[in-house]
Amino acid sequence: MFRDVQSARRDFPILQSLVNERALVYLDSAATTQKPQVVIDTLTDYYTRYNANIHRGNYSLAVEATNAYENARAKVARFINAEHPHEIVFTRGTTESINLVAYSFGEGFVKEGDEIIVTELEHHSNYVPWKLLCERKNAKFRVVPFDENGELDLEQYKAMLNERTRLVAFNHISNSLGTVNPAKEIIRLAHDAGAVTLVDAAQSVQHISHDVRDLDADFYVFSGHKMYGPMGVGVLYGKERLLEAMPPFQSGGEMIDIVSSEKVTFNVLPYKFEAGTPYVPGPIGLSAAIDYLKCFDEKEVHAHEDALLKYGLESLKEIPGLKVYGNPKQRSSILPFNIEGVQHYDLGILLDARGIAVRTGQHCTQPIMDALGVTGTVRASLALYNTREDIDALVNGIHRVLKLLRR
Amino acid sequence: MSIKEQEKTLIENFELLENWEEKYDYLIELGYELPEMSEDLKTEQNLVKGCQSSVWFNIRCENHKVFFEADSDSLIVKGIVAVVDKLFNGQTAEDLLTADLSFFETVGLWRHLSAQRSNGVSAMLAHLKKAATDCLTD
Numbered sequence: 001m002f003r004d005v006q007s008a009r010r011d012f013p014i015l016q017s018l019v020n021e022r023a024l025v026y027l028d029s030a031a032t033t034q035k036p037q038v039v040i041d042t043l044t045d046y047y048t049r050y051n052a053n054i055h056r057g058n059y060s061l062a063v064e065a066t067n068a069y070e071n072a073r074a075k076v077a078r079f080i081n082a083e084h085p086h087e088i089v090f091t092r093g094t095t096e097s098i099n100l101v102a103y104s105f106g107e108g109f110v111k112e113g114d115e116i117i118v119t120e121l122e123h124h125s126n127y128v129p130w131k132l133l134c135e136r137k138n139a140k141f142r143v144v145p146f147d148e149n150g151e152l153d154l155e156q157y158k159a160m161l162n163e164r165t166r167l168v169a170f171n172h173i174s175n176s177l178g179t180v181n182p183a184k185e186i187i188r189l190a191h192d193a194g195a196v197t198l199v200d201a202a203q204s205v206q207h208i209s210h211d212v213r214d215l216d217a218d219f220y221v222f223s224g225h226k227m228y229g230p231m232g233v234g235v236l237y238g239k240e241r242l243l244e245a246m247p248p249f250q251s252g253g254e255m256i257d258i259v260s261s262e263k264v265t266f267n268v269l270p271y272k273f274e275a276g277t278p279y280v281p282g283p284i285g286l287s288a289a290i291d292y293l294k295c296f297d298e299k300e301v302h303a304h305e306d307a308l309l310k311y312g313l314e315s316l317k318e319i320p321g322l323k324v325y326g327n328p329k330q331r332s333s334i335l336p337f338n339i340e341g342v343q344h345y346d347l348g349i350l351l352d353a354r355g356i357a358v359r360t361g362q363h364c365t366q367p368i369m370d371a372l373g374v375t376g377t378v379r380a381s382l383a384l385y386n387t388r389e390d391i392d393a394l395v396n397g398i399h400r401v402l403k404l405l406r407r
Numbered sequence: 408m409s410i411k412e413q414e415k416t417l418i419e420n421f422e423l424l425e426n427w428e429e430k431y432d433y434l435i436e437l438g439y440e441l442p443e444m445s446e447d448l449k450t451e452q453n454l455v456k457g458c459q460s461s462v463w464f465n466i467r468c469e470n471h472k473v474f475f476e477a478d479s480d481s482l483i484v485k486g487i488v489a490v491v492d493k494l495f496n497g498q499t500a501e502d503l504l505t506a507d508l509s510f511f512e513t514v515g516l517w518r519h520l521s522a523q524r525s526n527g528v529s530a531m532l533a534h535l536k537k538a539a540t541d542c543l544t545d
Contacts, residue, residue, distance in 0.1 A: 020426075345460045
């Protein structure tokens with residue numbers, strides 16, 4: 001048991017607030033996690049004390065800002081066990097990281113007749129960029145389906161892999177169902193076929209292991225704001241040899257080496273992919289979030305979240321007419337459900353009236369909703385600061401809402 | 408009753424209720440009181456799409472007055488539809504087009520509901536206004 005959950009809750013000022021005159025029960029951490037005070041303070045400190053444009057100025061403020069930004073890169077590299085800090089590119093978020101690879105790797109290495117594989121479990125952000133790339137290049141877009149338990153059909157995946165497969169993009173954890181996908185196996189099979197892999201770790205980096213070298217991931221992408229860091233910062237990890245070989249994505253300041261009317265040459269990694277003034281406080285705030293996470297034993301946090309998920313699944317199943325979607329062997333932090341005869345939107349709105357924040361709708365995963373045959377689901381999602389009391393509040397809230405709706 | 412009088416009564420009724428849950432309870436009650444819409448009228452053509460719920464409007468124009476039947480698969484949205492029904496059903500196209508709908512933007516519950524893009528309140532109002540414009544020129 002993660003003993004510090006009550007003290008951890010006190011680190012998040014928003015969790016002490018009232019919403020609609022009731023204590024906030026925040027169960028939407030898969031959309032974004034709340035921020036600990038130390039992250040909020042780090043952003044304020046940056047703007048209060050050493051705001052300056054980085055990499056250019058030689059004065060003290062610029063040096064301090066540059067150091068903080070580059071130290072954040074090194075910290076992120078250590079956090080995911082990358083070999084080099086220059087394999088870390090800062091972006092605006094997971095979506096931009098994926099678009100960068102879809103554009104840049106796509107321009108460099110995907111030709112007509114090649115194939116890209118994604119899965120039916122993807123968020124639109126890890127689906128649409130690849131679909132559009134395939135349309136641009138006349139490449140084949142292939143989708144690995146999932147079964148009734150919400151697990152990927154690996155036999156179909158194996159059958160899809162061939163010498164034309166250039167890239168396999170998949171999420172480590174599904175944002176709609178919480179399925180933990182067998183990332184190592186998916187990557188090994190892709191590598192055996194000569195394809196590279198992109199792991200969408202937006203929902204996994206904060207909940208399960210995040211060792212890119214253990215996974216042998218070629219690209220690994222995630223957002224700061226879903227792991228207790230600021231909104232607006234994302235990470236693209238790419239193996240050095242791949243990032244070196246890829247053409248730039250955006251162009252402009254910072255990413256260039258020599259510019260004249262005859263010739264433009266590009267800066268070294270990672271700057272080649274960071275055109276323009278970056279969102280400097282974002283990585284610095286993310287670095288503070290990583291330090292914050294280090295206050296805890298990661299295994300204890302994961303065990304706490306897993307125990308809470310199990311408690312949540314058991315508690316929800318007691319509610320008559322409630323259906324939980326998927327039954328994967330391994331699920332993490334996400335409780336997707338509907339209640340017979342109740343519109344998901346209505347449930348979400350009426351839970352909000354009781355201060356309970358859950359997400360309703362399609363969760364940017366229309367292919368999943370189509371496969372489930374629903375217009376949407378209710379999704380409760382967990383983070384390290386959630387407690388059994390939050391689950392109890394959700395269950396009691398649902399009972400109360402059902403009384404309002406059924407008359 | 409005119410649109411203005413209906414609006415005044417509705418705002419007063421909602422303000423009498425103390426908390427959000429009671430307001431929603433009343434809204435849902437209004438939805439239950441809405442005359443039923445025949446299933447054959449719930450066509451693709453009559454669908455006003457919100458992001459998380461569906462609303463159907465079957466609108467007729469008679470003597471420059473706008474009449475409609477409406478329904479939604481969401482009870483909350485059906486309550487909103489019932490409010491729209493009380494305000495506008497049977498009113499003249501001109502009154503509908505010139506009605507001040509600012510209470511949707513300013514009064515507690517309505518501001519909260521209009522601010523959500525997902526329930527389609529604004530799409531619903533735009534749909535009615537368009538029908539009223541067509542009715543005016545009919």
